[in-house]
Amino acid sequence: xxNKFPLSLALCASVLAGCATLPKATKVEDFGAAVETGAAILxxxxxxNRTLAFTIGEEDQANNYITGRNFTLGxxxxxxxxxxxxxxxRQALSALSAYGNALKKAADGTAIADLENASVRLGEAAxxxxxxxxxxxxxxxxxxAKLAGRGIGFVIGNAYAAEIQSIIVARDPDVAIVVDLLxxxxxxxxxxxxxxxxxxxxxxxxxxxxxxxDRRVDRLRLYAEYESARRELDILKLQVAAANSYSxxxxxxxxxxxxxxxxxxxxxxxxxxxxxxxxxxxxxxAAIRKG
Amino acid sequence: MxxxxxxxxxxxxxxxxxxxxxxxxxxxxxxxxxxxxxKTLAMSVLGTVAPMSAGLTMRTAMQAVVATHSVIxxxxxxxxxxxxxxxxxxxxxxxxxxxxxxAEKVLDQSEAKYAxxxxxxxxxxxxxxxxxxxAEQLASSLNxxxxxxxxxxxxxxxx
Numbered sequence: 001x002x003n004k005f006p007l008s009l010a011l012c013a014s015v016l017a018g019c020a021t022l023p024k025a026t027k028v029e030d031f032g033a034a035v036e037t038g039a040a041i042l043x044x045x046x047x048x049n050r051t052l053a054f055t056i057g058e059e060d061q062a063n064n065y066i067t068g069r070n071f072t073l074g075x076x077x078x079x080x081x082x083x084x085x086x087x088x089x090r091q092a093l094s095a096l097s098a099y100g101n102a103l104k105k106a107a108d109g110t111a112i113a114d115l116e117n118a119s120v121r122l123g124e125a126a127x128x129x130x131x132x133x134x135x136x137x138x139x140x141x142x143x144x145a146k147l148a149g150r151g152i153g154f155v156i157g158n159a160y161a162a163e164i165q166s167i168i169v170a171r172d173p174d175v176a177i178v179v180d181l182l183x184x185x186x187x188x189x190x191x192x193x194x195x196x197x198x199x200x201x202x203x204x205x206x207x208x209x210x211x212x213x214d215r216r217v218d219r220l221r222l223y224a225e226y227e228s229a230r231r232e233l234d235i236l237k238l239q240v241a242a243a244n245s246y247s248x249x250x251x252x253x254x255x256x257x258x259x260x261x262x263x264x265x266x267x268x269x270x271x272x273x274x275x276x277x278x279x280x281x282x283x284x285x286a287a288i289r290k291g
Numbered sequence: 292m293x294x295x296x297x298x299x300x301x302x303x304x305x306x307x308x309x310x311x312x313x314x315x316x317x318x319x320x321x322x323x324x325x326x327x328x329x330k331t332l333a334m335s336v337l338g339t340v341a342p343m344s345a346g347l348t349m350r351t352a353m354q355a356v357v358a359t360h361s362v363i364x365x366x367x368x369x370x371x372x373x374x375x376x377x378x379x380x381x382x383x384x385x386x387x388x389x390x391x392x393x394a395e396k397v398l399d400q401s402e403a404k405y406a407x408x409x410x411x412x413x414x415x416x417x418x419x420x421x422x423x424x425x426a427e428q429l430a431s432s433l434n435x436x437x438x439x440x441x442x443x444x445x446x447x448x449x450x
Contacts, residue, residue, distance in 0.1 A: 056384065063377075079388040085398045088405055095409035095416075102416035102423075111426035118433035125440035160426045164419065171415050178408050181401050188394045191353070195360055195387040202367045202383060206376040213373065 022107040022161045023168065023260045031256035032100040037249050038182070039093040045189050045243045046086045052196035052236065053080035059203040066210050078199070081189060089185060092178055096253070099171065103260075106164050115160065116153035116276075123149015143283040150280050168260050175257040179250045186246040193240045200236065204229045349400075353393045360386045 057076035064071035127145025211217055211225055360383055367379035 060380075078384055079391045081391060081398075082395060085395060085402070088398075088402050092405040092409045095412040099412040099416045099419070102419035106419040106423040111423055111430070114430035115426055115433070118430040118437065121437035122433045122440065125437040125444060128444040129440055156429065160422065163422050167415050167418050167422075171412065174408050174411050178405070181404055181408075185398055185401055188353070188397050191357060192387065192391050192394055195357065195383075195390055198360065198364045199380065199383050199387050202364065202376060202380045205367070206373060206380055209371055209373045209376060 021263065022109055022112065022164055023103075023263050025104075025108060027256070027259050028100070028104050028107050031253070031260060032097070032104060034249070034252040034256045035093060035097045035100050038246075038253055039090065039097060041243065041246045041249050042086065042089055042093060042182075042186065044239065045186065045193065045246070046081065046083070048193055048236070048239045048243055049080045049189065049196065050077075051239075052193065052200055053077040055236070056196065056200050056203055059200065059207060063203070063207055063210060066207070078196070081192070086189075089182060092182070096175070096178065103164075103168070112157040112160055115156045116150065119153030119156060120146055120149040123147070123152070143280065143286075146283070147280040150276060165263060168257075168263075172257055172261045176254055179254050183247060183250050186250070190240075190244050190246065193243055197233075197236060197240050201233060204233060349393055349397050353390055353397070356386050356390045356393065360390070 054075060054077040056078045061071045061073075061076055123145045124142065126149070127142040130145065131141045208222075208225060208229060212222055363379050363383050363386070367376055367383070370376060370379075
């Protein structure tokens with residue numbers, strides 16, 4: 001009987017070997033966060049594009065005003081990207097985000113734990129019935145049925161994890177494709193932001209030159225105007241620079257999904273299963289000894 | 292968009308740019324230097340790009356617009372003359388609008404590729420939800436089975 005423990009452990013190890021496991025929660029969250037950041041960058045690009053277009057138009061009207069020409073207090077924005085074109089990209093990222101959210105729920109481990117626990121409960125209940133019907137062999141039936149229930153639970157849990165993993169693997173090429181498309185498109189949009197920023201810089205410079213041409217404006221006022229223009233442009237410059245980080249953000253989406261595909265075994269989950277199985281086997285061995 | 296259409300777009304953009312330059316009012320007095328510089332620049336850009344137009348794509352057309360914009364920006368940085376600055380600013384903004392128009396055509400070319408991928412992600416999300424629901428349903432059925440067997444076991448032990 002003493003030799004049965006190492007044998008049991010070997011059995012446990014063999015049952016657990018090749019187990020399909022769900023991706024780690026932190027990795028699923030990393031993927032979700034990367035997608036959210038990608039969506040935020042796209043949103044920020046669209047907003048900056050629009051803001052710059054309106055600000056340039058406003059600056060143009062201000063110039064008209066201070067130089068004695070006709071002007072308007074209404075909006076006269078320069079051309080900016082059609083929101084419908086931005087929305088197509090946003091919808092693709094939304095679909096990716098919805099996939100990430102579904103993955104988060106499916107891979108949180110609750111489903112597998114529920115299946116395994118329910119299977120063990122069923123095994124125990126079946127054991128009690130058999131034990132009640134045949135009192136002679138009662139001591140080992142309970143632990144044996146529990147062990148069988150846990151084994152079945154593992155098999156069902158594995159099947160579930162394998163199904164989730166197969167969905168992740170199947171979508172991996174699509175993640176790479178959509179990210180490549182977005183990188184190419186966002187590069188085009190980012191190019192426009194830089195041009196718009198240059199336009200605003202020159203338009204603002206024109207305003208400063210026109211203000212300076214009035215000899216009644218003292219140097220202190222001129223200095224304040226210059227500083228004000230610099231601060232305004234600095235804020236927009238930061239927004240343009242932030243939008244230009246799209247490439248690294250999109251790369252992180254591909255990287256985070258590849259991590260899910262690789263799905264390195266979750267040591268904690270495997271150990272927990274091994275402990276549960278070992279406990280059941282110990283109960284069975286103890287029952288056999290008593291018998 | 293076909294290559295031919297792209298070339299037509301570029302030709303139209305080039306003509307528009309040329310018209311923009313030509314349509315800029317002739318300077319009144321002291322900025323002939325500016326005018327000649329701008330005209331020389333425009334002619335040099337168009338002269339460089341025009342022979343390549345047969346092989347131009349939308350993206351190279353955009354690069355030409357960006358290059359032109361960049362040169363004019365440098366000229367604008369180098370002057371403090373309001374009349375010159377105003378003209379540079381107008382040309383730069385015209386070029387940015389042209390870039391945006393070309394960029395929208397480029398975005399249109401890739402637009403159709405997004406829909407099928409988005410659909411596949413939606414379908415994957417639905418499959419994940421379904422798998423999760425099935426697992427929960429199975430666990431619930433197993434628990435129900437255990438409850439029934441426990442109840443039956445009590446009955447057997449009484450008998």
